[in-house]
Amino acid sequence: MTRKTIKVDYLARVEGEGGVRITFDDRVVSNVELRIFEPPRFFEAFLRGRAYTEAPDITARICGICPVAYQMSAVHAMEDALGVTVSEPVRELRRLLYCGEWIESHVLHIYMLHAPDFLGYDGAIDMAKDHGDVVRDGLELKKIGNEILELLGGRAIHPVNVRVGGFYRAPTRREFQPLAERLRRARDIALTTVRFVSGFDFPDCERDYEFVSLGGAGEYPFNAGHVVSNKGLDITPQDYDAHFEESHVKRSNALHSHLHGRPYLTGPIARYSLNSALLSPIALDAAKQAGLGPTCNNPFRSIVVRAVEVLYACDEALRIIDAYQQPEQPHLDLSVHAGVGYACTEAPRGMLYHRYRLDEEGTILDAKIVPPTSQNQPSIEDDLKFFAADWLDMPDEALRIRCEQAVRNHDPCISCATHFLKLEVVRG
């Protein structure tokens, strides 16, 4: 038997610390291990004994890239526990805040982390030397995402204006007007971005994924809807624990998640495949022009889907701002009682589940947080099991790069998942 191992000790251009080891025995991928060695961070334990009001700001600290996702899942879960529903203007402001985070996070991944793979550069700095205008566009687009968070969230990272029941302060309509001008420019850049990335050379790799995302709310999902899949799942977040289970594997400090024992995929291509008809006309048209059908089963094309979602986020943000009327009360007055609350919202990388149990004074008795990267680990390993055998004749360095790229397709956020990357390939 001939054995070959490809080993990447530290995956580059991902968030956090992890690696990959792939073993080939007689041209067959015999083992893939996505290793997450970033230490566990114990946020669920930190939350015990804290007031329900503290969860949005504590959980935001799990991630500097997607703090809004943590805040949104936290506030929705607390509101579920307390049996309240926020007003429509507050719900719209929450969608706007999520638009800002999707723009920030997706643009960082498209331009700084993933595009260099397709254009043959070691990183964004090398790419910028030859594609300066493209990178400048990306930086400007990301800055406009930051500006949404700064205005509505109080600052660009770890926003401070979110509270259970709404916002501490709702901006005036006048305050949003300069942002509307900037968003019209952002929408133009986003459209150019879709066209730019759709011209990349994509490996012919498709898989029959079980896609999971929010859906069924009549809108492209941020923070409302059922948990649905393309294989018949349709449940409320309250039923999440009855269908999804987490388990520990020795190679990872992030728990693996399965749906009835099966791996599944969450994130942009899942969200798109389950909800593409709900995109705004400009985003839907751009997706068609970029060669995307109603679903996308090629993970390498996730960069195109991210670009479409950025375009949608710019367009949706403009819609919200144009229709905005400052709410009379930026937040609900809440009465506290014991309860259990559940919520799923759509972080840029995929669905994020929170569950909290509160006592009669609103103190958190226990918490459960399931981040998207934790859910996607088995599918990332399966991608490599499924695709890598066809790449075996590549030179070692090219094979290593392709395998790393396959991991980056899913924009793993290791720090979130440990609340993870090194690549190691063993050829037999």
Add this chain to the structure above:
Amino acid sequence: MAERLVVGIGNPDRGDDAVGRLVAHTLRVRAPVDVRVVEQGGEATALLAELQSVQQAWLIDAAQSGASPGTIHRIDCSVAAPAIPPGTVSSHGFSLAEALGMARALNVLPPRCIVYAIEAADFTFGAAPARAVTRAAQDVVERILAEIAIPPRPSCHRRPHRAPVTDRQ
């Protein structure tokens, strides 16, 4: 747009990592009013945005090169490929060195761009910076104020073929 910029980089709640922000905090009071002083967590694209159209910049960050805590590295980034001592790594691996590399690639590096990297040792959450590090911060404040007071000589402007200049104290 400010012609002159000071950026203190770091996490104020992680021991010695606060040093860049300590320097900025003092300079906000003591620097001339036309000098823009900002504090940042170290996210590269935010730093890049600050550097746009600035003529002179002083950037202060914690570093870990193996020297003793409080050692001051002064790096003139106006010359080619400066060697930035490794410091704390921000999300997605983009840190000060990457931000400066990107600024150079995009031709937006200020003509005069000085990095003060102060050797740090303890990054414990919630800890105060070590005395050696806070003393170094005070020294860097005085050095930057002195540099701000002196207009840049033509020789300070970008000279792409010179070797990097690093002096350690």
